[in-house]
Amino acid sequence: MSDLQIGPASSADLTAVLDFWKTAAEGTSISDDLAGVERLHARDPHALLLARREGELVGTVIAGFDGWRCHLYRLAVHPDHRRRGIGSALLAAAEERFRELGGRRADAMVLDRNERAHGAWAAGGYHRQDQWTRWVKPLG
Template sequence: MVAYRNAVAADADDVMKFWATAAEDSQRPPDSADAVLRLISRNPEALILAVDNDMVVGSIIVGWDGWRCHLYRLAVAPTHRRQGIGRELVARAEARFTAYGGTRADAMVLDDNSQAHRVWSTAGYAPQPEWSRWVKPLP
């Protein structure tokens, strides 16, 4: 049975192992357990996990800056896909945004990740073609 909860510091290494197998990672700088720990320390509600028998099988980062709602790192273990876990993670994130007073959510989705496009489209999200994401790696 899948349970949903906020990540805690003890989850950092398991989250990293999970992302290595379940998340698309080719287009971003490497993540680290330290970064996960900083995220959880800064906002204990920012990382929602789906857990099955103490194994991380889903994740979503709920980014709220006081102005906009941002979703990152939606991932579901290949063994647990097509069971509604992604949909539930998005719904929980959106409920959190509503409680914060958010009015619009955006999701970071790689252009070539067609499997993710289906998930986000089903959840009611669509690309916004008039915007481009500009990035700069920090030292």
């Protein structure tokens, strides 16, 4: 795993990230457009973490912190690179970022239908809180 580099995305990476999500992420969101990702990057340039192996983008996670809570989105690993510890390494980097910012608990947005991901999150020490229901309203 020593050849894996994890660090924040640059503004030059954002288009490639959107293309990457089309292949690696399960489903899309209304905010999966260049304007949305540019807003994220402008607000918090260290929130979008990228994993690269030999210069190739192989994984992403958004580690957002609003000053009170830590939120994880878009943990995605390219299908050709799964089951090699990349997702775990991205989560460890996100959790380290949260600790440095003073965060005390992280939550993750995971699609119900993405059962493969449920096992990965559980293996990372996360547990499902079934008593919560997520309510969503598109604002655009």
